[in-house]
Amino acid sequence: MSGNKAQLEERQPNANTLLPPSRVRTIMKSSMDTGLITNEVLFLMTKCTEMFVQHLAREAHAKHGGGDTLKYEQLSQLVNKEKNLEFLLQIVPEKIRVYQFKEMLRLNRSRDGDDDDDDDDDDDSGSGSESEE
Amino acid sequence: MVERIEDLNLPNTVIARLIKESLPDSANVSKEARAAIARAASVFAIFVTSSSTALAHKQNHKTITAKDILQTLAELDFESFVPSLTQDLEAYRKMVKDKKESKANKKEASTNDNANASEAVVEEATE
Numbered sequence: 001m002s003g004n005k006a007q008l009e010e011r012q013p014n015a016n017t018l019l020p021p022s023r024v025r026t027i028m029k030s031s032m033d034t035g036l037i038t039n040e041v042l043f044l045m046t047k048c049t050e051m052f053v054q055h056l057a058r059e060a061h062a063k064h065g066g067g068d069t070l071k072y073e074q075l076s077q078l079v080n081k082e083k084n085l086e087f088l089l090q091i092v093p094e095k096i097r098v099y100q101f102k103e104m105l106r107l108n109r110s111r112d113g114d115d116d117d118d119d120d121d122d123d124d125s126g127s128g129s130e131s132e133e
Numbered sequence: 134m135v136e137r138i139e140d141l142n143l144p145n146t147v148i149a150r151l152i153k154e155s156l157p158d159s160a161n162v163s164k165e166a167r168a169a170i171a172r173a174a175s176v177f178a179i180f181v182t183s184s185s186t187a188l189a190h191k192q193n194h195k196t197i198t199a200k201d202i203l204q205t206l207a208e209l210d211f212e213s214f215v216p217s218l219t220q221d222l223e224a225y226r227k228m229v230k231d232k233k234e235s236k237a238n239k240k241e242a243s244t245n246d247n248a249n250a251s252e253a254v255v256e257e258a259t260e
Binding site: 011013014015018019020023024026027028030031033035036037038039040041043044045047048049050051052053054055056057058060061067068069070071072074075076079083084087088091092 | 140141142143144147148150151152154155156157159160161162163165166169170171172173174175176177178179180181182183186195196197198199202203206209210211213214217218220221222223224225226227228229
């Protein structure tokens with residue numbers, strides 16, 4: 001996080017926003033009973049969402065391989081690693097291959113006898129398994 | 134309030150521009166990465182809003198303030214955003230104040246002099 005301090009210091013204070021505040025207001029309103037939203041709060045939220053977008057892109061690119069193209073995998077790796085991005089785990093999940101998924105199911109099934117605490121997974125694997133004959 | 138789920142999406146072009154600005158000039162962004170960042174940004178806004186609302190309610194305030202948001206960001210481990218945002222907020226407050234003052238000045242001018250007033254109106258329209 002402190003790695004991009006230099007970049008942050010170069011930044012000039014800016015009273016303009018790129019993202020449309022009206023859309024940000026809609027998003028804010030969708031969350032709980034947000035009362036009145038003042039223009040100042042709306043500005044700040046728009047601005048910090050913009051900063052978040054850039055933070056995400058910069059960190060994913062810098063910390064996970066760089067390269068010419070920012071790829072989804074770099075983002076999901078970042079989300080998986082950084083504690084303050086935990087809230088995105090279900091939004092930007094790591095991709096897995098079908099064979100890896102099958103392997104997970106198989107492991108789950110072989111653990112079957114020992115513990116009961118993942119009933120749901122077992123049910124899934126039951127319905128997901130193809131008829132082997 | 135939100136009629137369609139797309140109403141929560143942020144515009145792709147702006148997101149693409151923001152991402153480009155933060156990467157080296159030569160870098161590209163895959164479509165999938167851009168879409169994921171756009172989704173993440175919406176969720177981030179909701180996350181910060183609900184956390185700030187909770188913070189405001191805890192202090193028996195009904196509406197959230199700029200201070201609530203800054204404090205929430207620090208609590209959510211985004212304190213690196215706070216200094217820049219504080220500066221931006223100051224710039225924003227100054228802009229709003231300047232706008233108000235220049236409007237007041239124009240009004241004053243218009244009561245003093247009718248010719249000036251029509252000029253001010255033209256100016257305002259072209260802004």
